[in-house]
Amino acid sequence: MARSLKFNIFRYNPQDPESTPHMESFVLEETDSMTLFIVLNRIREEQDPSLQFDFCCRAGICGSCGMVVNGRPSLACHTKTKELPDEITLLPLPVFQLVGDLSVDTGSWFRELYDTVESWIHTKKEFDPKAQEERMENEVAEAIYELDRCVECGCCVAACGTARLRPDFLGAAGLNRVGRFLIDPRDERTEQDYYQIIGNDMGIFGCMGLLACEDVCPKHMPLQDQLGFLRKKMGITALKTFFKK
Amino acid sequence: MSVPLTANHKSLQCHRWDGVLDWAQMLSGAGLIAFMWMHMTLVASVVLSPSIMNAIAEFFEATGMAQVGGPLVFLLFLAHFALAARKIPFRLEGQKTIWEHAKLLHHTDTWLWVVQVVSAMIILVMGAIHMWVVLSDLPITALKSAARIQSGAWIFFYLLLLPLVELHVGIGLYRIAVKWGFVQRSGRKGLKRGENLLTLVFITIGLLTLVRFWFLKG
Numbered sequence A: 001m002a003r004s005l006k007f008n009i010f011r012y013n014p015q016d017p018e019s020t021p022h023m024e025s026f027v028l029e030e031t032d033s034m035t036l037f038i039v040l041n042r043i044r045e046e047q048d049p050s051l052q053f054d055f056c057c058r059a060g061i062c063g064s065c066g067m068v069v070n071g072r073p074s075l076a077c078h079t080k081t082k083e084l085p086d087e088i089t090l091l092p093l094p095v096f097q098l099v100g101d102l103s104v105d106t107g108s109w110f111r112e113l114y115d116t117v118e119s120w121i122h123t124k125k126e127f128d129p130k131a132q133e134e135r136m137e138n139e140v141a142e143a144i145y146e147l148d149r150c151v152e153c154g155c156c157v158a159a160c161g162t163a164r165l166r167p168d169f170l171g172a173a174g175l176n177r178v179g180r181f182l183i184d185p186r187d188e189r190t191e192q193d194y195y196q197i198i199g200n201d202m203g204i205f206g207c208m209g210l211l212a213c214e215d216v217c218p219k220h221m222p223l224q225d226q227l228g229f230l231r232k233k234m235g236i237t238a239l240k241t242f243f244k245k
Numbered sequence B: 001m002s003v004p005l006t007a008n009h010k011s012l013q014c015h016r017w018d019g020v021l022d023w024a025q026m027l028s029g030a031g032l033i034a035f036m037w038m039h040m041t042l043v044a045s046v047v048l049s050p051s052i053m054n055a056i057a058e059f060f061e062a063t064g065m066a067q068v069g070g071p072l073v074f075l076l077f078l079a080h081f082a083l084a085a086r087k088i089p090f091r092l093e094g095q096k097t098i099w100e101h102a103k104l105l106h107h108t109d110t111w112l113w114v115v116q117v118v119s120a121m122i123i124l125v126m127g128a129i130h131m132w133v134v135l136s137d138l139p140i141t142a143l144k145s146a147a148r149i150q151s152g153a154w155i156f157f158y159l160l161l162l163p164l165v166e167l168h169v170g171i172g173l174y175r176i177a178v179k180w181g182f183v184q185r186s187g188r189k190g191l192k193r194g195e196n197l198l199t200l201v202f203i204t205i206g207l208l209t210l211v212r213f214w215f216l217k218g
Helices: A036-046 A106-114 A138-148 A161-164 A172-184 A189-198 A213-217 A221-244 B016-042 B048-060 B065-089 B094-103 B109-135 B142-150 B154-179 B185-215
Strands: A003-009 A022-030 A066-069 A072-076 A085-091 A095-101 A103-105
Touching: A003 A036, A022 A036, A036 A085, A066 A189, A072 A213, A072 B154, A103 A106, A106 A172, A138 A172, A138 B109, A172 A189, A172 A213, A189 A221, A213 A221, A213 B109, A221 B016, A221 B154, A221 B185, B016 B048, B016 B065, B016 B154, B048 B065, B048 B142, B065 B109, B094 B109, B109 B154, B142 B154, B142 B185, B154 B185
Parallel strands: A003 A085
Antiparallel strands: A003 A022, A066 A072, A066 A085, A095 A103
16 A cells, blocks of 8 residues: 655745745655655645755756755655655755755856866966867776766755854865866866865865765765875875975 | 956965865874874773873873974864864854754764864863863872872863763874875775774773773772
């Protein structure tokens, strides 16, 4: 017999002066292979058309459906109800600006982050549109690709104790982004340049090593290893800088 | 476009302290972990025989290590607190945020951090008392230690301090290993298991030592 699932969903519309933050409950009967994506769409279609939430790809690629599912930041489209208890609480991701109900604005946050870490290849070489693309070792390309898999869902930031305590912290997603350029041979930035960006408590030295980012990442990015690598690298740069003068 | 502050320019020398302070926090912590485990092992020699413990204490005093090393360890202890406190929220607002965060997330390592912070505050006070009492009444002997533990509420003092220190030290070592990348993703589970076991072993050694002191009569 199908389970009857109770969903406690955070409701608040900051645009509506009469709206106040509260929890609202909805009941649905579980169906085969049901995901939270299906649940929220059914609630919106059958019970409350005003429910706000973000979706795009339904396949864990666009990263827009990040939300807190029974306390854990996760992608709703990846989350199957059969893995959850009868009562499920859904909250919007913290840290990011709330658009309404379960919808948050991760885009502006990431845009600002990428400006801060200067998330592009820095090179003095002039671009020649007719030339063949510069070659790199397959291993290097694969390592870069591994770090490029981030879908910017914001789950790692929402799960991060440091990010909750200090709004200027770059978070695992931001630090991972820097790590991606650090191993890219086309980027001519030096370690000192990177140290300027992340060699402080806003960057890698702000990380307290709670590793919730590693544990909640829906794409299973190697965040623990990446953060350790950056701390060691920037730590050595810090010592070099310190003893030089 | 942001102004290219760093890109493609001759390396700008920056002397920010955050990196150095992070090293200092880690190294002071590692030093204290090594000290605590050595300290526990040496004091536990009383379980074998009070005369062994007395001989060890005598050695440390004859070489001046207790008189000089003791206060130095106390300084390291204070320095480690000051360094690690940079990350602790001292305002109620921050404390509420991290408490709510830990409750919501159901994530062991986040809770372990809360344990580390709370234990740090208690160890700061109790550890200072312990060091003052011991170092202001040298030489250390098994009988004097036993007399202290058998008097007043000192047994409860140590029954609280012991597990708090061992938890703090154990979690601290785990945290250093994963934070600095000394242990990779594949080794994290094993590290945690080993760490839990080591913490339990040291708590057991400590309890045995306390029992020995409790029954040691002059």
